[in-house]
Amino acid sequence: SLLLSLASAEQCGRQAGGVFCPNGLCCSEFGWCGDTEPYCKQPGCQSQCTPPGPTPTGDLSGIISSSQFDDMLKHRNDAACPARGFYTYNAFITAAKSFPGFGTSGDTATRKKEIAAFFGQTSHETTGGWASAPDGPFSWGYCFKQEQNPTSNYCEPSATWPCAPGKRYY
Structure with a gap:
């Protein structure tokens, strides 16, 4: 019983x-x-x-279109940008699929907010804009793929978390 x-x-x-x-x-x-x-x-x-x-797949193409990507990062392929041609919509969609939890939680509005926050941060860190830049300084995100004039190298010798030989961290 x-x-x-x-x-x-x-x-x-x-x-x-x-x-x-x-x-x-x-x-x-x-x-x-x-x-x-x-x-x-x-x-x-x-x-x-x-x-x-459904189980998240990491496919964000239904959340952000190629034209939205281009509009947000409209100057990334400008001749003045050293990273021109490096950051593409297809590369973003492919990379996002490697992280199935990214931009896949919650309703559509929540997912869009997470992706917008990501683009805000990464665009800020890679901006090539200046105060009087066409469309403003922040529309020039994804202009660089390497730190410009770094003030320090965050690499510290460590047996536990060693830095890759010949690489710098910013």
Whole structure:
């Protein structure tokens, strides 16, 4: 009888002490976890009532288009930019796929905010603009791919975290 009772114990919700289902699964009105309509339907579902979306692939092409990329970084291929031709939309999309958690969490608005923050930071760090630059100094992001006039080299000898031979860190 004890074995039968343990085997049929509910998994979530008020029947299981308020426990949430793992992996974002819905908790049914009867305390079972799943991602189909019987588990997630309202009224009845106790928690996490929207089934989890597809597993992130890292493909951001549905969030940022090639034309948006070009518009944000409109001067990256200017003749005045040493990195012209280096930063491409396809390279960005391909690189993002190597990090499936990047820009893939939350709703579309949240994902766009994460990507915008990324571009804001990386564009700032690679800007080639000046105060009177056409379209303003910050529209010249991704102009450089190496630090310009670095004031220090953050490389410190370490057996645990050695610097790559011949490389500099900024």
